[in-house]
Amino acid sequence: MIDKGVFYGVGVGPSDPELVTVKAIKILNSVDVVICPIKNIGEDSFAYSIVKEHIRKDMSILEMVFPMNYKKDELMNKWEANAQRIAEMIHQGKNVAFITLGDPMVYSTYAYLLPYLKELEVEYETISGITSFCLTASRVGVPIVEWNEGFCVVPLRKGVNERVTNALDNFDNIVIMKPSKDCKGLAREIIKRGLEKNMAIVSKAGTKDEAIIRDIKVLMNEEIPYFSTLIIKKSYTFEE
Protein backbone atom coordinates (compact mmCIF):
# COMPACT_ATOMS: atom_id res chain seq x y z
CA MET A 1 0.00 0.00 0.00
CA ILE A 2 1.30 3.43 -0.90
CA ASP A 3 1.16 6.43 1.40
CA LYS A 4 -1.29 9.08 0.33
CA GLY A 5 -0.01 12.47 -0.78
CA VAL A 6 -0.91 15.88 0.57
CA PHE A 7 -2.83 18.62 -1.19
CA TYR A 8 -1.51 22.16 -0.70
CA GLY A 9 -3.52 25.30 -1.40
CA VAL A 10 -0.88 27.91 -2.01
CA GLY A 11 -1.64 31.63 -2.01
CA VAL A 12 0.71 33.40 -4.40
CA GLY A 13 -0.30 36.95 -3.47
CA PRO A 14 -1.86 39.61 -5.65
CA SER A 15 0.62 40.19 -8.49
CA ASP A 16 4.24 40.95 -7.63
CA PRO A 17 6.49 37.84 -7.69
CA GLU A 18 8.35 39.32 -4.72
CA LEU A 19 5.17 39.23 -2.61
CA VAL A 20 5.30 35.42 -2.56
CA THR A 21 6.23 33.82 0.77
CA VAL A 22 9.20 31.62 1.56
CA LYS A 23 6.76 28.83 2.41
CA ALA A 24 4.94 29.03 -0.92
CA ILE A 25 8.23 28.75 -2.82
CA LYS A 26 9.37 25.83 -0.69
CA ILE A 27 6.16 23.89 -1.24
CA LEU A 28 5.92 24.68 -4.95
CA ASN A 29 9.35 23.14 -5.39
CA SER A 30 8.78 20.09 -3.19
CA VAL A 31 5.55 18.68 -4.67
CA ASP A 32 5.08 16.32 -7.62
CA VAL A 33 2.55 18.44 -9.49
CA VAL A 34 1.56 22.12 -9.47
CA ILE A 35 -2.03 22.77 -10.60
CA CYS A 36 -2.79 26.13 -12.24
CA PRO A 37 -6.47 26.99 -12.45
CA ILE A 38 -7.49 28.63 -15.74
CA LYS A 39 -10.81 30.03 -16.88
CA ASN A 40 -10.78 28.47 -20.33
CA ILE A 41 -8.55 26.08 -22.24
CA GLY A 42 -5.72 27.99 -23.88
CA GLU A 43 -5.88 30.94 -21.49
CA ASP A 44 -2.91 32.01 -19.43
CA SER A 45 -2.87 31.67 -15.66
CA PHE A 46 -2.09 34.94 -13.89
CA ALA A 47 -1.26 33.01 -10.71
CA TYR A 48 1.30 30.95 -12.62
CA SER A 49 2.93 34.05 -14.12
CA ILE A 50 3.53 35.25 -10.54
CA VAL A 51 5.32 32.13 -9.33
CA LYS A 52 6.90 30.92 -12.57
CA GLU A 53 10.31 32.38 -11.74
CA HIS A 54 10.28 30.69 -8.33
CA ILE A 55 9.48 27.15 -9.57
CA ARG A 56 12.14 24.73 -10.76
CA LYS A 57 12.17 24.20 -14.50
CA ASP A 58 11.37 20.48 -14.47
CA MET A 59 8.24 20.81 -12.29
CA SER A 60 5.15 19.11 -13.68
CA ILE A 61 2.52 21.83 -14.31
CA LEU A 62 -1.12 20.84 -14.80
CA GLU A 63 -3.70 23.32 -16.05
CA MET A 64 -7.20 22.73 -14.73
CA VAL A 65 -10.27 24.55 -16.03
CA PHE A 66 -12.49 26.39 -13.56
CA PRO A 67 -15.11 28.36 -15.47
CA MET A 68 -15.98 31.82 -14.17
CA ASN A 69 -19.71 32.39 -14.37
CA TYR A 70 -22.72 32.61 -12.08
CA LYS A 71 -24.34 29.27 -12.92
CA LYS A 72 -23.79 27.60 -9.57
CA ASP A 73 -25.01 24.11 -10.59
CA GLU A 74 -22.66 23.99 -13.55
CA LEU A 75 -19.80 25.25 -11.41
CA MET A 76 -20.46 22.74 -8.64
CA ASN A 77 -20.33 19.85 -11.12
CA LYS A 78 -17.04 21.12 -12.39
CA TRP A 79 -15.64 21.62 -8.88
CA GLU A 80 -16.62 18.07 -7.95
CA ALA A 81 -15.06 16.60 -11.09
CA ASN A 82 -11.85 18.56 -10.52
CA ALA A 83 -11.77 17.49 -6.88
CA GLN A 84 -12.08 13.85 -7.92
CA ARG A 85 -9.20 14.23 -10.33
CA ILE A 86 -7.09 15.77 -7.57
CA ALA A 87 -8.10 13.09 -5.04
CA GLU A 88 -6.98 10.40 -7.50
CA MET A 89 -3.52 11.92 -7.68
CA ILE A 90 -3.35 12.24 -3.89
CA HIS A 91 -4.45 8.61 -3.43
CA GLN A 92 -1.72 7.56 -5.86
CA GLY A 93 0.76 9.07 -3.41
CA LYS A 94 1.43 12.34 -5.18
CA ASN A 95 1.88 15.63 -3.39
CA VAL A 96 -0.04 18.30 -5.25
CA ALA A 97 0.01 22.09 -4.95
CA PHE A 98 -2.84 24.26 -6.19
CA ILE A 99 -1.91 27.89 -6.77
CA THR A 100 -4.37 30.64 -6.16
CA LEU A 101 -4.22 34.45 -6.46
CA GLY A 102 -4.12 36.39 -3.20
CA ASP A 103 -5.00 34.32 -0.15
CA PRO A 104 -6.61 30.86 -0.50
CA MET A 105 -9.25 31.68 2.13
CA VAL A 106 -10.48 34.91 0.55
CA TYR A 107 -12.65 34.45 -2.57
CA SER A 108 -10.59 31.70 -4.12
CA THR A 109 -11.25 28.73 -6.35
CA TYR A 110 -9.37 26.60 -3.84
CA ALA A 111 -12.10 27.24 -1.25
CA TYR A 112 -14.71 25.79 -3.60
CA LEU A 113 -12.68 22.59 -3.94
CA LEU A 114 -12.16 22.11 -0.21
CA PRO A 115 -15.57 20.65 0.78
CA TYR A 116 -15.29 17.99 -1.96
CA LEU A 117 -11.73 17.14 -1.02
CA LYS A 118 -12.68 16.79 2.64
CA GLU A 119 -15.41 14.30 1.58
CA LEU A 120 -12.79 12.39 -0.40
CA GLU A 121 -10.55 12.25 2.67
CA VAL A 122 -7.74 14.23 1.15
CA GLU A 123 -5.19 15.59 3.61
CA TYR A 124 -4.65 19.26 2.89
CA GLU A 125 -2.69 22.26 4.07
CA THR A 126 -3.37 25.89 3.24
CA ILE A 127 -0.54 28.37 2.74
CA SER A 128 -1.66 31.94 3.31
CA GLY A 129 -0.96 34.65 0.74
CA ILE A 130 -1.03 38.44 0.57
CA THR A 131 -4.53 39.73 -0.19
CA SER A 132 -5.21 42.25 -2.94
CA PHE A 133 -6.77 44.70 -0.47
CA CYS A 134 -3.62 44.80 1.68
CA LEU A 135 -1.56 45.64 -1.40
CA THR A 136 -4.16 48.22 -2.47
CA ALA A 137 -3.89 50.03 0.87
CA SER A 138 -0.10 49.95 0.72
CA ARG A 139 -0.14 51.55 -2.74
CA VAL A 140 -2.29 54.49 -1.62
CA GLY A 141 -0.32 54.81 1.63
CA VAL A 142 -3.34 54.67 3.88
CA PRO A 143 -4.15 52.03 6.50
CA ILE A 144 -7.25 49.92 5.89
CA VAL A 145 -8.03 50.00 9.60
CA GLU A 146 -6.60 51.49 12.79
CA TRP A 147 -7.21 51.88 16.45
CA ASN A 148 -10.67 50.62 17.55
CA GLU A 149 -12.30 50.75 14.11
CA GLY A 150 -13.47 47.81 12.02
CA PHE A 151 -13.44 47.20 8.30
CA CYS A 152 -15.39 45.13 5.86
CA VAL A 153 -14.86 43.63 2.46
CA VAL A 154 -17.70 43.20 -0.01
CA PRO A 155 -17.66 42.00 -3.62
CA LEU A 156 -19.57 43.77 -6.34
CA ARG A 157 -20.21 40.80 -8.64
CA LYS A 158 -23.61 41.41 -10.24
CA GLY A 159 -23.93 44.99 -9.03
CA VAL A 160 -24.63 47.16 -6.02
CA ASN A 161 -26.91 45.32 -3.60
CA GLU A 162 -27.97 45.56 0.03
CA ARG A 163 -24.67 44.05 1.20
CA VAL A 164 -22.82 46.94 -0.41
CA THR A 165 -25.10 49.73 0.84
CA ASN A 166 -25.14 48.17 4.32
CA ALA A 167 -21.34 48.18 4.31
CA LEU A 168 -21.22 51.81 3.14
CA ASP A 169 -23.64 52.86 5.88
CA ASN A 170 -22.28 50.90 8.82
CA PHE A 171 -18.50 50.77 8.50
CA ASP A 172 -15.72 53.34 8.76
CA ASN A 173 -13.54 51.45 6.34
CA ILE A 174 -14.86 49.55 3.36
CA VAL A 175 -13.07 47.53 0.70
CA ILE A 176 -15.01 46.83 -2.48
CA MET A 177 -13.73 44.01 -4.63
CA LYS A 178 -14.23 44.07 -8.40
CA PRO A 179 -15.76 47.57 -8.58
CA SER A 180 -15.71 47.37 -12.41
CA LYS A 181 -18.80 45.14 -12.26
CA ASP A 182 -21.07 48.12 -11.61
CA CYS A 183 -19.05 51.32 -11.75
CA LYS A 184 -21.97 53.69 -12.24
CA GLY A 185 -24.15 52.15 -9.56
CA LEU A 186 -21.29 52.24 -7.11
CA ALA A 187 -20.37 55.84 -8.00
CA ARG A 188 -23.98 56.87 -7.35
CA GLU A 189 -23.99 55.28 -3.88
CA ILE A 190 -20.66 56.91 -3.02
CA ILE A 191 -21.86 60.35 -4.15
CA LYS A 192 -25.18 59.92 -2.34
CA ARG A 193 -23.23 59.54 0.91
CA GLY A 194 -20.76 62.35 0.17
CA LEU A 195 -17.82 59.94 0.16
CA GLU A 196 -16.25 60.99 -3.17
CA LYS A 197 -13.11 62.35 -1.50
CA ASN A 198 -12.83 59.39 0.86
CA MET A 199 -12.24 56.78 -1.83
CA ALA A 200 -9.37 55.50 -3.90
CA ILE A 201 -9.12 52.73 -6.45
CA VAL A 202 -5.97 50.86 -7.34
CA SER A 203 -6.07 48.92 -10.57
CA LYS A 204 -3.54 46.26 -11.52
CA ALA A 205 -1.76 46.86 -8.21
CA GLY A 206 1.83 45.69 -8.12
CA THR A 207 2.15 45.37 -11.92
CA LYS A 208 3.81 47.71 -14.41
CA ASP A 209 0.34 48.89 -15.45
CA GLU A 210 -0.72 49.91 -11.93
CA ALA A 211 -2.93 52.99 -11.76
CA ILE A 212 -4.35 54.88 -8.79
CA ILE A 213 -7.72 56.56 -9.27
CA ARG A 214 -9.02 59.13 -6.81
CA ASP A 215 -11.43 60.92 -9.13
CA ILE A 216 -15.04 59.71 -8.87
CA LYS A 217 -15.62 60.80 -12.50
CA VAL A 218 -13.38 57.98 -13.70
CA LEU A 219 -15.58 55.50 -11.85
CA MET A 220 -18.74 57.13 -13.22
CA ASN A 221 -17.39 56.82 -16.75
CA GLU A 222 -16.69 53.10 -16.25
CA GLU A 223 -13.03 53.48 -17.06
CA ILE A 224 -11.59 51.00 -14.59
CA PRO A 225 -10.10 47.56 -15.29
CA TYR A 226 -11.31 44.22 -13.91
CA PHE A 227 -8.30 43.88 -11.59
CA SER A 228 -9.19 46.84 -9.38
CA THR A 229 -9.93 47.25 -5.69
CA LEU A 230 -11.69 50.22 -4.14
CA ILE A 231 -11.06 51.48 -0.62
CA ILE A 232 -13.30 53.87 1.27
CA LYS A 233 -11.95 55.41 4.45
CA LYS A 234 -14.42 57.80 6.01
CA SER A 235 -11.86 59.47 8.29
CA TYR A 236 -9.40 60.21 5.48
CA THR A 237 -9.39 62.58 2.50
CA PHE A 238 -7.56 61.25 -0.55
CA GLU A 239 -5.85 64.03 -2.46
CA GLU A 240 -6.12 63.96 -6.23
Next chain:
Amino acid sequence: MIDKGVFYGVGVGPSDPELVTVKAIKILNSVDVVICPIKNIGEDSFAYSIVKEHIRKDMSILEMVFPMNYKKDELMNKWEANAQRIAEMIHQGKNVAFITLGDPMVYSTYAYLLPYLKELEVEYETISGITSFCLTASRVGVPIVEWNEGFCVVPLRKGVNERVTNALDNFDNIVIMKPSKDCKGLAREIIKRGLEKNMAIVSKAGTKDEAIIRDIKVLMNEEIPYFSTLIIKKSYTFEE
Protein backbone atom coordinates in the same frame (compact mmCIF):
# COMPACT_ATOMS: atom_id res chain seq x y z
CA MET B 1 24.01 67.61 -0.18
CA ILE B 2 23.22 64.01 0.59
CA ASP B 3 20.33 62.09 -0.93
CA LYS B 4 17.57 61.31 1.50
CA GLY B 5 16.90 57.72 2.43
CA VAL B 6 13.67 55.76 2.15
CA PHE B 7 11.51 54.46 4.98
CA TYR B 8 10.09 50.96 4.52
CA GLY B 9 7.16 49.58 6.50
CA VAL B 10 7.67 45.85 6.29
CA GLY B 11 4.93 43.37 7.20
CA VAL B 12 6.51 40.20 8.58
CA GLY B 13 3.31 38.16 8.73
CA PRO B 14 1.62 36.64 11.77
CA SER B 15 4.20 34.27 13.28
CA ASP B 16 5.79 31.64 11.06
CA PRO B 17 9.19 32.76 9.66
CA GLU B 18 8.28 30.94 6.43
CA LEU B 19 5.28 33.23 5.94
CA VAL B 20 7.61 36.16 5.25
CA THR B 21 7.73 37.41 1.65
CA VAL B 22 10.70 37.49 -0.69
CA LYS B 23 10.34 41.26 -0.83
CA ALA B 24 10.45 41.68 2.96
CA ILE B 25 13.66 39.64 3.16
CA LYS B 26 15.24 41.59 0.32
CA ILE B 27 14.46 44.94 1.92
CA LEU B 28 15.45 43.90 5.44
CA ASN B 29 18.89 43.01 4.09
CA SER B 30 19.34 46.09 1.92
CA VAL B 31 18.66 48.88 4.42
CA ASP B 32 21.03 50.58 6.88
CA VAL B 33 18.87 50.12 9.97
CA VAL B 34 16.01 47.81 10.95
CA ILE B 35 13.69 49.26 13.61
CA CYS B 36 11.92 46.81 15.92
CA PRO B 37 8.99 48.29 17.84
CA ILE B 38 8.76 47.10 21.45
CA LYS B 39 6.19 47.79 24.15
CA ASN B 40 8.67 48.48 26.97
CA ILE B 41 12.42 48.72 27.30
CA GLY B 42 13.89 45.28 27.79
CA GLU B 43 10.99 43.42 26.21
CA ASP B 44 11.46 41.12 23.25
CA SER B 45 10.04 41.96 19.84
CA PHE B 46 7.84 39.18 18.44
CA ALA B 47 8.17 40.69 14.96
CA TYR B 48 11.96 40.51 15.22
CA SER B 49 11.86 36.87 16.32
CA ILE B 50 9.99 36.10 13.07
CA VAL B 51 12.53 37.69 10.74
CA LYS B 52 15.72 37.21 12.72
CA GLU B 53 16.81 34.15 10.72
CA HIS B 54 16.30 36.05 7.46
CA ILE B 55 18.43 39.10 8.35
CA ARG B 56 22.16 39.25 7.86
CA LYS B 57 24.14 39.07 11.10
CA ASP B 58 25.79 42.50 10.86
CA MET B 59 22.54 44.42 10.34
CA SER B 60 22.06 47.38 12.66
CA ILE B 61 18.94 46.72 14.78
CA LEU B 62 17.30 49.58 16.65
CA GLU B 63 14.63 48.97 19.26
CA MET B 64 12.04 51.71 19.53
CA VAL B 65 9.45 51.91 22.30
CA PHE B 66 5.77 52.16 21.36
CA PRO B 67 3.67 51.90 24.51
CA MET B 68 0.46 49.88 24.27
CA ASN B 69 -2.31 51.64 26.19
CA TYR B 70 -5.48 53.59 25.51
CA LYS B 71 -4.21 57.08 26.42
CA LYS B 72 -4.32 58.58 22.97
CA ASP B 73 -2.62 61.89 23.84
CA GLU B 74 0.33 60.13 25.42
CA LEU B 75 0.56 57.77 22.46
CA MET B 76 0.41 60.57 19.91
CA ASN B 77 3.29 62.39 21.60
CA LYS B 78 5.32 59.21 21.48
CA TRP B 79 4.44 58.52 17.84
CA GLU B 80 5.48 62.05 16.89
CA ALA B 81 8.77 61.80 18.76
CA ASN B 82 9.53 58.43 17.17
CA ALA B 83 8.62 59.78 13.73
CA GLN B 84 11.03 62.68 14.26
CA ARG B 85 13.80 60.29 15.17
CA ILE B 86 13.10 58.26 12.04
CA ALA B 87 12.91 61.37 9.84
CA GLU B 88 16.34 62.43 11.12
CA MET B 89 17.86 59.15 10.00
CA ILE B 90 16.13 59.39 6.61
CA HIS B 91 17.34 62.97 6.12
CA GLN B 92 20.87 61.81 6.93
CA GLY B 93 20.60 59.53 3.90
CA LYS B 94 19.87 56.27 5.69
CA ASN B 95 17.43 53.68 4.41
CA VAL B 96 15.36 52.43 7.31
CA ALA B 97 13.00 49.45 7.61
CA PHE B 98 10.34 49.24 10.30
CA ILE B 99 9.05 45.74 10.96
CA THR B 100 5.48 45.12 11.92
CA LEU B 101 3.44 41.99 12.72
CA GLY B 102 0.95 40.91 10.08
CA ASP B 103 0.26 43.53 7.44
CA PRO B 104 1.38 47.16 7.91
CA MET B 105 -2.03 48.50 6.86
CA VAL B 106 -4.11 46.44 9.31
CA TYR B 107 -3.94 47.60 12.96
CA SER B 108 -0.23 48.31 12.99
CA THR B 109 2.06 50.70 14.79
CA TYR B 110 3.51 51.64 11.43
CA ALA B 111 0.16 53.16 10.42
CA TYR B 112 0.28 55.51 13.43
CA LEU B 113 3.69 56.78 12.33
CA LEU B 114 2.72 57.42 8.73
CA PRO B 115 0.85 60.75 9.10
CA TYR B 116 3.81 62.25 11.01
CA LEU B 117 6.31 60.94 8.48
CA LYS B 118 4.29 62.37 5.60
CA GLU B 119 4.38 65.78 7.35
CA LEU B 120 8.14 65.43 7.66
CA GLU B 121 8.40 64.67 3.94
CA VAL B 122 9.78 61.21 4.38
CA GLU B 123 9.63 59.02 1.29
CA TYR B 124 8.12 55.68 2.27
CA GLU B 125 7.14 52.33 0.82
CA THR B 126 4.89 49.75 2.43
CA ILE B 127 5.54 46.03 2.01
CA SER B 128 2.41 43.96 2.55
CA GLY B 129 2.40 41.01 4.94
CA ILE B 130 0.16 38.03 5.70
CA THR B 131 -2.63 38.99 8.10
CA SER B 132 -3.39 36.97 11.23
CA PHE B 133 -6.97 36.35 10.11
CA CYS B 134 -5.85 34.72 6.85
CA LEU B 135 -3.61 32.37 8.81
CA THR B 136 -6.43 31.71 11.29
CA ALA B 137 -8.78 30.64 8.48
CA SER B 138 -6.11 28.42 6.96
CA ARG B 139 -5.58 26.64 10.29
CA VAL B 140 -9.27 25.78 10.69
CA GLY B 141 -9.54 24.87 6.99
CA VAL B 142 -12.49 27.12 6.30
CA PRO B 143 -12.61 30.09 3.92
CA ILE B 144 -13.20 33.50 5.49
CA VAL B 145 -15.37 34.48 2.55
CA GLU B 146 -16.69 32.93 -0.65
CA TRP B 147 -18.92 33.57 -3.59
CA ASN B 148 -20.99 36.80 -3.24
CA GLU B 149 -20.68 37.12 0.53
CA GLY B 150 -18.81 39.80 2.43
CA PHE B 151 -16.79 39.69 5.63
CA CYS B 152 -15.83 42.10 8.32
CA VAL B 153 -13.08 42.45 10.88
CA VAL B 154 -13.67 44.10 14.24
CA PRO B 155 -11.34 44.47 17.22
CA LEU B 156 -12.51 43.79 20.76
CA ARG B 157 -10.20 46.19 22.60
CA LYS B 158 -12.13 47.49 25.60
CA GLY B 159 -14.99 45.01 25.23
CA VAL B 160 -18.06 44.18 23.20
CA ASN B 161 -19.56 47.36 21.75
CA GLU B 162 -22.01 48.35 19.04
CA ARG B 163 -19.41 47.76 16.34
CA VAL B 164 -19.15 44.14 17.40
CA THR B 165 -22.90 43.48 17.73
CA ASN B 166 -23.53 45.27 14.42
CA ALA B 167 -20.97 43.00 12.78
CA LEU B 168 -22.53 39.89 14.32
CA ASP B 169 -25.98 40.92 13.11
CA ASN B 170 -25.18 42.12 9.60
CA PHE B 171 -22.42 39.92 8.23
CA ASP B 172 -22.19 36.27 7.17
CA ASN B 173 -18.53 36.10 8.07
CA ILE B 174 -16.99 37.91 11.00
CA VAL B 175 -13.43 38.05 12.26
CA ILE B 176 -12.94 39.25 15.82
CA MET B 177 -9.44 40.39 16.73
CA LYS B 178 -8.18 40.08 20.29
CA PRO B 179 -11.21 38.19 21.67
CA SER B 180 -9.38 37.72 25.00
CA LYS B 181 -10.21 41.35 25.86
CA ASP B 182 -13.80 40.45 26.75
CA CYS B 183 -14.28 36.69 26.49
CA LYS B 184 -17.43 36.49 28.56
CA GLY B 185 -19.16 39.43 26.91
CA LEU B 186 -18.36 38.01 23.50
CA ALA B 187 -19.48 34.50 24.44
CA ARG B 188 -22.81 35.93 25.61
CA GLU B 189 -23.40 37.71 22.28
CA ILE B 190 -22.49 34.59 20.33
CA ILE B 191 -24.85 32.41 22.38
CA LYS B 192 -27.63 35.01 22.16
CA ARG B 193 -27.51 34.64 18.38
CA GLY B 194 -27.18 30.84 18.38
CA LEU B 195 -23.76 30.99 16.74
CA GLU B 196 -21.88 28.71 19.18
CA LYS B 197 -21.28 26.03 16.53
CA ASN B 198 -20.36 28.58 13.86
CA MET B 199 -17.26 29.86 15.60
CA ALA B 200 -13.65 28.84 15.97
CA ILE B 201 -10.72 30.49 17.69
CA VAL B 202 -7.10 29.95 16.81
CA SER B 203 -4.60 31.06 19.40
CA LYS B 204 -0.90 31.51 18.75
CA ALA B 205 -1.50 30.48 15.12
CA GLY B 206 1.57 29.28 13.30
CA THR B 207 3.64 28.76 16.47
CA LYS B 208 4.47 25.54 18.31
CA ASP B 209 1.87 26.52 20.94
CA GLU B 210 -0.97 26.88 18.44
CA ALA B 211 -4.38 25.79 19.72
CA ILE B 212 -7.76 25.59 18.02
CA ILE B 213 -10.82 26.20 20.17
CA ARG B 214 -14.30 25.31 18.95
CA ASP B 215 -15.98 25.00 22.34
CA ILE B 216 -17.81 28.13 23.50
CA LYS B 217 -17.26 27.06 27.13
CA VAL B 218 -13.55 27.77 26.79
CA LEU B 219 -14.37 31.32 25.71
CA MET B 220 -16.87 31.71 28.56
CA ASN B 221 -14.25 30.61 31.05
CA GLU B 222 -11.77 33.19 29.72
CA GLU B 223 -9.18 30.59 28.90
CA ILE B 224 -7.80 32.07 25.72
CA PRO B 225 -4.46 33.79 25.15
CA TYR B 226 -3.88 37.36 23.93
CA PHE B 227 -2.67 36.20 20.49
CA SER B 228 -5.99 34.74 19.40
CA THR B 229 -8.35 35.41 16.52
CA LEU B 230 -11.99 34.35 16.38
CA ILE B 231 -13.83 33.52 13.17
CA ILE B 232 -17.60 33.26 12.84
CA LYS B 233 -18.99 31.75 9.68
CA LYS B 234 -22.76 31.55 9.74
CA SER B 235 -23.00 29.07 6.87
CA TYR B 236 -20.57 26.58 8.40
CA THR B 237 -20.66 24.26 11.40
CA PHE B 238 -17.32 23.75 13.09
CA GLU B 239 -16.98 20.24 14.46
CA GLU B 240 -15.48 19.87 17.91
